[in-house]
Amino acid sequence: MNNYRRKLACLTPLLIAVTVGLTACGGGATIDQPKPLPKLPNPAFRMQVLWHANGGSGAGKYEAGFVPAVANGRVYVANSDGEVVALKLANGQRVWHVDTHEHLISGPSVVDGTLLVGTRNGEVIALSADDGSKDWSADLSSEVIAAPAGTANVVVARTVDGHVAALDMATGDRLWTIEGSVPNLTMRGTASPVIQGNTVYVGMDSGKVQALDLATGEQRWEQTVALPKGRSELDRIVDVDANPLIDGNSVYAISAGDALVSMNIRDGEIRWKHKIASENNLAVDSSNVYATDMNSVVWAVSQANGESVWKQDALKYRKLSAPAVVDGHVLVGDYEGYLHWLSPSDGSVEGRGRPFDQAIRAQPVVVGDRAIVLGAGGEVAAVRFASSGS
Structure with missing residues (x-):
C-alpha cells in the first residue's frame, strides 16, 4: 500500500470502524509533504476577485459534502452548523440566512426553486430558494453525506449505508428505496446521484456504477469500475465517491x-479504462477528462x-479540490486557499491567486467565465482569471 493510501485510511473517518483499520494506522506511516508553490515570476494570467462574502461559520468537519449551488441570480451555501445562506450572484450581497438547527x-442542491440539504441524522431537508423557509423533511436510513439530486417531481439521495432513496419533490414522501451494501472498510464519502432524463446514475462503495429507472428504482444496468485487489x-x-459525469453518450x-x-x-459498456485513483469529481471539455488523483496530481x-x-x-500533496473547466482552462483549489490556473494543452500552471486563506476542497462552480469558490471556513468568492496583458 502506498503511503498516501495508508494515511488516508487512518485520518478519514470510516463508515465502519474495525480493528484491522486501527491496526493498520500504526507501523511507521509517513506524511507526505506538500510541494512548495510553483514559481510564477511572470504569470500569463492573473486572478481577479469580483466579490467576497461570508457564507456562515464554515463547512467544518464535513467540508467535502458542501458545494455552492447557483440558480436564478443567486449563490446558495450551507455549513455543518446548520446554516444556509443565499447571496446575490452579481455582488455577493446577502439575500437571506436561515438556521435549520440541524447538523448539515x-x-x-437547487431544483426548480427548492434547496435540498442532507443531515448527519439521515434526513433530507427541502427549503424554499426564495426565503429559506422549510418545505419538508424526510427521514432516511443513515447519513446523507453527498448532496441529493432532483427533478421537478423526484428527489434522489444516497445514504452512507449504501441505500438509494427516491422522494416526492412536493411532499418528501418515499417513492422507492434500493437497499445496497457496503464493504467491511470504506472511505468517508459517497457520490451524489446524477439524473439524466428518466435515469439516475449512482456510484457505489463496491466499486460499481448503477443506472436506475427514476420512476421505479429498477436497475437498468450495472458496471464495475474497479475490483478489490490486495490482501488487506x-x-x-x-x-x-466522485459523482458520475455525463457528457453526450458517455458516463x-x-x-x-x-x-x-x-x-x-x-x-x-466500458469503452476504455485508465489507471488513476481519486475520490474527487471529474471535469470535461470538448477533448479531455480532467481528474485530481489521491496524491493531488492533475491529469x-x-x-x-x-x-x-x-x-x-507540481502541486503534488497540496490536497487539491476537484477540477473545474473555466473559460477554457483547468482550475483547482488547494489546502492553503490558492487557486491554480492550468493550461488545457499541457497542464502548465499559467496563473495563481488566493481569494482567502481557507482550504478549498469543494469543486469550483462554473458560471460563464467566472468561478464561485467556497472555503472550509465559510468564505465565498467569485473569481475570474484574465490575461496579464489585458
Whole structure:
C-alpha cells in the first residue's frame, strides 16, 4: 500500500470502524509533504476577485459534502452548523440566512426553486430558494453525506449505508428505496446521484456504477469500475465517491481503486479504462477528462481513447479540490486557499491567486467565465482569471 493510501485510511473517518483499520494506522506511516508553490515570476494570467462574502461559520468537519449551488441570480451555501445562506450572484450581497438547527453535512442542491440539504441524522431537508423557509423533511436510513439530486417531481439521495432513496419533490414522501451494501472498510464519502432524463446514475462503495429507472428504482444496468485487489481491507477499497459525469453518450466514473472509465450511457459498456485513483469529481471539455488523483496530481485523459494527454505533479500533496473547466482552462483549489490556473494543452500552471486563506476542497462552480469558490471556513468568492496583458 502506498503511503498516501495508508494515511488516508487512518485520518478519514470510516463508515465502519474495525480493528484491522486501527491496526493498520500504526507501523511507521509517513506524511507526505506538500510541494512548495510553483514559481510564477511572470504569470500569463492573473486572478481577479469580483466579490467576497461570508457564507456562515464554515463547512467544518464535513467540508467535502458542501458545494455552492447557483440558480436564478443567486449563490446558495450551507455549513455543518446548520446554516444556509443565499447571496446575490452579481455582488455577493446577502439575500437571506436561515438556521435549520440541524447538523448539515451535504448540499445544497437547487431544483426548480427548492434547496435540498442532507443531515448527519439521515434526513433530507427541502427549503424554499426564495426565503429559506422549510418545505419538508424526510427521514432516511443513515447519513446523507453527498448532496441529493432532483427533478421537478423526484428527489434522489444516497445514504452512507449504501441505500438509494427516491422522494416526492412536493411532499418528501418515499417513492422507492434500493437497499445496497457496503464493504467491511470504506472511505468517508459517497457520490451524489446524477439524473439524466428518466435515469439516475449512482456510484457505489463496491466499486460499481448503477443506472436506475427514476420512476421505479429498477436497475437498468450495472458496471464495475474497479475490483478489490490486495490482501488487506485497506488495499481493497474501491469506492466510487466522485459523482458520475455525463457528457453526450458517455458516463465517466473514477474509483479510489485506481480506475477512471468511460462507459456507454445506454448499457454501461466500458469503452476504455485508465489507471488513476481519486475520490474527487471529474471535469470535461470538448477533448479531455480532467481528474485530481489521491496524491493531488492533475491529469488530462483523452475522451477518445483514454490515453494520458498530460499530468501535472507540481502541486503534488497540496490536497487539491476537484477540477473545474473555466473559460477554457483547468482550475483547482488547494489546502492553503490558492487557486491554480492550468493550461488545457499541457497542464502548465499559467496563473495563481488566493481569494482567502481557507482550504478549498469543494469543486469550483462554473458560471460563464467566472468561478464561485467556497472555503472550509465559510468564505465565498467569485473569481475570474484574465490575461496579464489585458
